[in-house]
Amino acid sequence: MICQFFAGIFFLINSYTLFAQTQIKGRVFDKYTKEPLSFVTVAVKDAPIGMYTDVEGRFLIKSNTAFNTIILSYIGYEKQEIQVSDKQEMIVYLVPTSYLLKELVVLPGENPAHRIINKVIENRKINNPEKACSFSYTSYNKLIFTGNTDSTLLNNPEKLAQLDSSSQKEIAFFEKQHLFLTESVSERKFMPPAKNYEKIIANRVSGFTNPVFSLLGTQLQSFSFYNDYISLLDYKYLSPITPGSTSKYLFILEDTLYDNNDSIFIISFQPKKNKNIEGMKGLLYIHTDGYALKNVMAEPFERKGGIQISIRQQYQKIDNTQWFPVQLNTSMNFDFLKVNNTNLVGMGWAYLTNIKINPGISKKEIKNVELEVSSNAHKVEESFWNQYRPDSLTEKETKTYHVIDSIGKAEKLDLKLKTYTSLVNGQIPFGPLSIDIDKIINYNGYEGTRLGMGIHTNEKITQAATLGGYVAYGIKDKEWKLGCDASIFIAKSIDMNLRVSYQEDVVESGGISFYNFKIPLNSSESYRILFVNRMDRNIKTEAVYSFRFLRYWKINLFANEQYREITNAYFYDIHLNPDVNYLNYLYHFYETGIDTRFAFKEKLAKTPLGIFPIPGKFPVIRVRYGYGLRNDLKTNYYQRIDLRADKGFFIKNMGRSNFTFLAGYTNSNVPYTLLYNTRGTFENFSVSTANTFETMHPNEFLSNRYASLHYRHSFGSLLLKTKHFEPKFTSSISAGWGTLTGTNNHKNISFNTMEKGYYEGGIIIDNILKIGFSGFGISGFYRFGPYTKQKTAENTAVKLSLTLSL
Numbered sequence: 049m050i051c052q053f054f055a056g057i058f059f060l061i062n063s064y065t066l067f068a069q070t071q072i073k074g075r076v077f078d079k080y081t082k083e084p085l086s087f088v089t090v091a092v093k094d095a096p097i098g099m100y101t102d103v104e105g106r107f108l109i110k111s112n113t114a115f116n117t118i119i120l121s122y123i124g125y126e127k128q129e130i131q132v133s134d135k136q137e138m139i140v141y142l143v144p145t146s147y148l149l150k151e152l153v154v155l156p157g158e159n160p161a162h163r164i165i166n167k168v169i170e171n172r173k174i175n176n177p178e179k180a181c182s183f184s185y186t187s188y189n190k191l192i193f194t195g196n197t198d199s200t201l202l203n204n205p206e207k208l209a210q211l212d213s214s215s216q217k218e219i220a221f222f223e224k225q226h227l228f229l230t231e232s233v234s235e236r237k238f239m240p241p242a243k244n245y246e247k248i249i250a251n252r253v254s255g256f257t258n259p260v261f262s263l264l265g266t267q268l269q270s271f272s273f274y275n276d277y278i279s280l281l282d283y284k285y286l287s288p289i290t291p292g293s294t295s296k297y298l299f300i301l302e303d304t305l306y307d308n309n310d311s312i313f314i315i316s317f318q319p320k321k322n323k324n325i326e327g328m329k330g331l332l333y334i335h336t337d338g339y340a341l342k343n344v345m346a347e348p349f350e351r352k353g354g355i356q357i358s359i360r361q362q363y364q365k366i367d368n369t370q371w372f373p374v375q376l377n378t379s380m381n382f383d384f385l386k387v388n389n390t391n392l393v394g395m396g397w398a399y400l401t402n403i404k405i406n407p408g409i410s411k412k413e414i415k416n417v418e419l420e421v422s423s424n425a426h427k428v429e430e431s432f433w434n435q436y437r438p439d440s441l442t443e444k445e446t447k448t449y450h451v452i453d454s455i456g457k458a459e460k461l462d463l464k465l466k467t468y469t470s471l472v473n474g475q476i477p478f479g480p481l482s483i484d485i486d487k488i489i490n491y492n493g494y495e496g497t498r499l500g501m502g503i504h505t506n507e508k509i510t511q512a513a514t515l516g517g518y519v520a521y522g523i524k525d526k527e528w529k530l531g532c533d534a535s536i537f538i539a540k541s542i543d544m545n546l547r548v549s550y551q552e553d554v555v556e557s558g559g560i561s562f563y564n565f566k567i568p569l570n571s572s573e574s575y576r577i578l579f580v581n582r583m584d585r586n587i588k589t590e591a592v593y594s595f596r597f598l599r600y601w602k603i604n605l606f607a608n609e610q611y612r613e614i615t616n617a618y619f620y621d622i623h624l625n626p627d628v629n630y631l632n633y634l635y636h637f638y639e640t641g642i643d644t645r646f647a648f649k650e651k652l653a654k655t656p657l658g659i660f661p662i663p664g665k666f667p668v669i670r671v672r673y674g675y676g677l678r679n680d681l682k683t684n685y686y687q688r689i690d691l692r693a694d695k696g697f698f699i700k701n702m703g704r705s706n707f708t709f710l711a712g713y714t715n716s717n718v719p720y721t722l723l724y725n726t727r728g729t730f731e732n733f734s735v736s737t738a739n740t741f742e743t744m745h746p747n748e749f750l751s752n753r754y755a756s757l758h759y760r761h762s763f764g765s766l767l768l769k770t771k772h773f774e775p776k777f778t779s780s781i782s783a784g785w786g787t788l789t790g791t792n793n794h795k796n797i798s799f800n801t802m803e804k805g806y807y808e809g810g811i812i813i814d815n816i817l818k819i820g821f822s823g824f825g826i827s828g829f830y831r832f833g834p835y836t837k838q839k840t841a842e843n844t845a846v847k848l849s850l851t852l853s854l
Contacts, residue, residue, distance in 0.1 A: 073108040074138030076101050076120060081196075085122060085142060086360045086377070087333060087343045089305060089314075093117040093129065100305065100333075100343075103360045103375045123302055123316065123331065161299035161315050167339040168289050168332075175340040175371050176274035182239040182409050183372070186402040188436040189232045192445070195222030195390035196381075218390055226448040227392070229254040232425075233436050242649065242665075243414040250432060251425040254452035269359045269378050273344050276700050278328065280357050280378075285328045285348060286701065288317040289341075296323050296701070302331070310336045319349050324766050325701065330358075340371040354383040370405045399438050416599040418651035418662055480508040487518045493581030493746070494554065494615075496524025512537055520553075525615075527585075529553040543602065543659065544595040554583040555612070558725030558750065560690050560712060562670045563592065563604040563643040570852045573738040579729045579746045584721050585613040600650055604643040611636050612721050617796040620719035631795060635719055641674035667695035667707075678718070686716045703763040708739040711755040717790035724751045726784060726802065734847040736812055736827040741782055743808045743831035743845045750799040751786030758782045760812075775825065776851075778812040804834035814851045825849035 076085045084105025091098030092115045101107045109118070121127045125142040132138075173179045195218070211219075233250040270279045277284040288297045298320045305312040313334045319327035330346035340363065347358035360377040380394035434440075441449075475482035484502030491497055500520030505513075517532035533549035559580070567574045590608035597603045612635045619631040648666040652659055661668075670692045678684040689712065696706040712724045728744030729737045736742065739758045762778040786802035810829030817824040831843040 071108070071110045072118070072132050072138065073106070074140055076105045076107070076122075076140045076142060078125075079141040079143050083379070085125070086345060086362075087331070088120055088122040088125075088142070089303065091119050091121075093119050096306070098305065103343075103362045103377050121303075123314075159294075159299060161301040161313075162294045164301070164313050164315060164334055164339070165289065165294060165299055165332075168334055168341070169291055169293070171339045172274045172289060175338055176272050177370060177372050177405075178238065178272055179240060179274070181370055181406050182237075183370075184235070184237045184402075184404045184407050184409065185372075185400045186436070187234045187236065188399045188401070188438065189234065189397065191228075191230050191394065191396040192226045192448075193228040193392060193394045194226040195219075196393045222390060224447060225444055225451055226254075228452070229445055229448045231433065231437075233433075237409050237414055239409055239411070239414060243411070244418050244651070245414045246419050248419075248421045248425050250428040250436075251421070252428075252433070252449075253426075254449050269376060271373065271376070273341055273346075273361055277698060278346070280348065280359065281355065283326070283348070283352050284698070285326050288328060288332065288346075290700065292701075296320060296325055297327065305333075307335065312336070312342055324768070326764065326766070335371075337365065338371065340365075351383070356381040356383070366403050366405055372400070372403055372405070374400050374403070376400075401436070416650065416652055417654055419653040421654065475504070475506070477506060480505060482506045484516070484518065487520065490520075490577075492577045492583075493579055494525060494583040495522030498522050500529070522554075525554075525583075527554075539595075542596040545593075547592045547594070549588075549590050549592075551586065551588045553586055553588075554615075555586040555588075555721075556580050556725075557582045557584045557614075557721045558723050558747070560672075560692075560710070560724065562645075562672055562690070562692065563594075563606070564602075565645075565670065565692075571738060572736055572850065573740070575735045575737045575850070576727065576729060576740055578735065579731060579737070579740075582616065582725070582747055584615055587611040600647050602645040605641075606643060607638075607640040609636075609638050614719075614721070618720055619795040621793045621795050632719070635721065636679040637676050638679060639674045639676040641672065643670075643672040645670050663696070665697075667693045669693045676722075684716065684718075686714060686718050686722070688712070688714045688722065699761075701766075703761060703766055705759070705761045706738075708758045709756070710739070710758075712751075712753070714752045717793055718752070720750065720794060720797065723788070724754050724786065725749070726751060726754055726756065726786060726806075730845045734845060736847045736849045741784065741806065741808060742780070742810060742827075742829040742847065743843060744806065748800060749784075749786060749802050749806070750794070751788050751802060752790075753788075754784065754786030754802065756782065756784035775816050776814040776823075778814065780810045780812060780827075780829065781808075783807050800835070802835075806835050807831070807833035810845075812849050814849050821852060823849075823851040825851070 076088045076090075077083065078085055084101075084103075086101060086103045086105060088101040088105070088107070089098065090100060090107045090109065092109065092111060094117075095111070095113070095115060097109065097111050097115070099107060099109060116132050117129055118132060119127065119129050120140060120142060122142055125144050128140065128142060130138070130140060168175075177183055230253040231251070232248050234246050234248045236244070236246040238244050273287065274289065276287055276290045278287050286296065287293070288299075296319065297317045300316045301313060302316050303314040305314065313332075313336070315332045315334060316330070317332060318329035319325050327349045328346045329349045330344065332341060333343035334340070335342040341361070342363055344359070344361040344363075347356065357378065357380045359379075360375075361373055362375040363371050364374045366372045376398040378394075378396040380396075382392050382394070474485045476485060481503050482505075484504060487500045487502030489497065489499055498520055500518055502516065502518035504516030513534065513536045515534045518530065520529040521527070522529070529552060531549065531551035531553060533547060535545055535547040538544040538546065588608055588610045590606060593605045595603055614633040619633055620635075621631055645668065647661065647664065647668045650664045650666075650668070651662040653662055670690075672688075672690040674688045676686045676688065678686065691709070691711040693709040694707070696704060698704050710727075714722060714724075725747050726744070726749045727740045728746045728748050729740040730743050730745050734742075738760060741756075759781045760778055762776060764776050765774045767777045768775055784802055784806040788799075788801045791801070808829055808831045810827060812825065812827040814825040815823035816826065825848075827847045827849045829845045829847070831837070831845075837843050
């Protein structure tokens, strides 16, 4: 009876407590931009009760005691006291101030923020999920591009009325809908140190059914803020919580919040004055439970490429064991995209759910394909989307799909996108045929301007094979070239195909080539073709069988027959016997061999545009071995091995280094066309060209065995940067060695050999002048060592530097 009495009293007290509980929720926005404000401090006046808004600006306060006033404070905004209302959800607008972080006056003693930041750095490996554990999660991603009309214009009816009709329609359009909307759902699995697999299982794009845009919402920012560098779009920024950051960044302890028995420190950061780094600015919310990041607000300290991008990250402790990002937001403002009175902006959201720590992933579940798009990703039903959306689509978003999808059908946007992707892949579709863009116009030192036309069949005929050919004409050498080829795709999952081809064309004399190796368009090595002024006519019939082998090998088995004809006065002297020499300029040979590409730990991305390698930590190595029979005398066999290794990497606070190692070996006396010209690119007017000898003239040296190393280190804009002038400095060093056997066999041609070693160094200053995507600069190189010439001017090369930012 007594127990029942006390139980009844407890029930009445508890019921009263629940009844007396005060609850208030709301959202906080910028008064002028109307954008939600993340991590605003919301506190009950005269009570130790408070919290902060989430990434979307929402807050919810519950209290067992009544209260009627809340205080909202946020760095860069005026503090507000607001009376609690009976509304279901409060909407609060904060007024921005002209807030600017200033350099602190250094006083005796340690900056209190440094102690906290050093604790974060000390614990960053255990708090970084990609270092501490295996995990899996599902991510819902949404990205919109929309108009952001000037708020002062929207708040001024008189000015709005004065606009012309097209401007008014434009503003009305963006008030009702967005310009572009895409959603995706992806599943990710990760095992340390670097086994990663992400599959996009659903994708929807306004106006399109083609899933080519499926990667947009997943590649905007780094998953973790704990890495040394933070990736935003294609730019990398030094993290404020990397070792040594207290000497690079200014940190200020702005505020302290309380979370039960723990504290949350709010620390602002920005690069220190006169510290020329690619840095960021923003706020870190640091939880004393493990000194882990709770929230992050960050943006580049300086704009890059006409884009201002800012990120918001929110972390939670999963299963009370591991801090983990649960929401990643991105906003983008484009200086160069504006429609009349409306600026175009982008906004992205990533919500991570179903997070599992150490879920027992097997190695078989994670292959070398790091990113993949499901073939049915664009076919999922609305019920599927509703399982993953954190909120229903707004009326504006729903109308965006409805209107833009209708426009997409009417304007045949999928067809136009298909055309665009074909252009990216180097083709112009024309019904069942595609025109090869790279065959239309070219330039090299031997042919001069080369005009042509190439055509191949496309998937409208069949996806299992292609058939095509080309014709071309050189303005300088005044000769026609032609070729044809056919390919059968046996198994696309491992890139297995068979290709046969026939060509009557020209080939670089003493050059090297690897199967399917293309120099990136934005690499200055692509300019080397301008200096190739010695070529031989070549009639070639070839078959190549290609496939991927194991995880990291790409194998090409080849066999060919070639007829080469020298185009200058050169002869190869063959000693038939002590009394008879045979001077030859026509060569007929058969060659068979293997051409391989090996990239250890390389990952692949399977996208709607094809399979692409994702750069890894290890060098990419290419080896070509050929075994040949010279049929001009039917007695001479030869073996030829070519090697190329490329490696690039960042050095913290120093920039990016790139190494390229080239080597070749031919084991017997062969004519010039099968030897090595060692890649010189110095002429009267020259352009700086990576992975070549900048002070060496074309064809100056000849080798049948050689090795060369080319090293460049780009400091970016770390050495010099002003508001309107941002040149990029690069140092360059190259060294080479080579020998030649049978030097007396080569007639009517002059050359040197490199037994003593060839050395040069130089400086490149890019982007002295920048126009659009092109940058112009200057470079200087100097030849030193055993092959130094008598006059300083003959050892010096001053060249134009030309860069292309894509």
